[in-house]
Amino acid sequence: MDHAPDQRIGDGDRALALDRLGQYFADGYLDVAEFETRTGDAAVARTRGEIEALFDDLPEQSATSSDVVAAGPAPDMRAQRELDEVMERSRKIQRLDGIIWAVVLITFFASIFIVNVPFSWVVFPLGAFASWGMRSVLKVDDADEELFAELNKKESEQRAERLRKAAERRRELGQ
Incomplete structure (x- = not known):
């Protein structure tokens, strides 16, 4: 055509x-x-x-x-790159946390209802240890996670407002 x-x-x-x-x-x-x-x-x-x-x-x-998270104009490219790295590591943490805790819950319920394993609760401390270890390996601390949450919330609010106007x-x- x-x-x-x-x-x-x-x-x-x-x-x-x-x-x-x-x-x-x-x-x-x-x-x-x-x-x-x-x-x-x-x-x-x-x-x-x-x-x-x-x-x-x-x-x-x-x-x-x-x-893409709108962080505003960044004259210092090093700071912008560092922010991008923190945001990427935080996204990885979110995805891996979802996987870890899905596996923990599936394992827990399967061990209780299907296999009938005593001490099934032990998978919860193992999941917490896996989450902590993942944060250590990826070098994400509490401040990074708070920054990620704050930027995500701000971006979501801005996007929602733009969509409302549209x-x-x-x-x-x-x-």
Whole structure:
């Protein structure tokens, strides 16, 4: 199918453009004024060229763009790299904790109900030891975990607010 810039578009194309703009807004690529302008233009666009022009200066969307933690401008690149390393180690901790405690619970219940092993409770201290050991190996301390939790909470709140504004704008445009 030919995608000529002067090709007419329908409501589905406009809705798709609004969704894409909402994602860019939620990811922080557009400020409120730009978002309102572009969504207004998308809602009244008649051709493919008009829609494509809305995205010319925006990067390609990726699956990981919303996973990036917005820490603000960082003049000191070393500090930014260190923050990135702390965030990555903290994400690993979260994933590994989930795995460890899932295995502990499965083992505990299986040993009680299936195998009928006495002293099944011993898997809980082993799970705690595994979690502690993992934190030691990855060199994540309490301050790192608090920072990770604080940044995640802040990013979640900012993203939720951007999404609320995007949804509100979409309702205003009647989409």
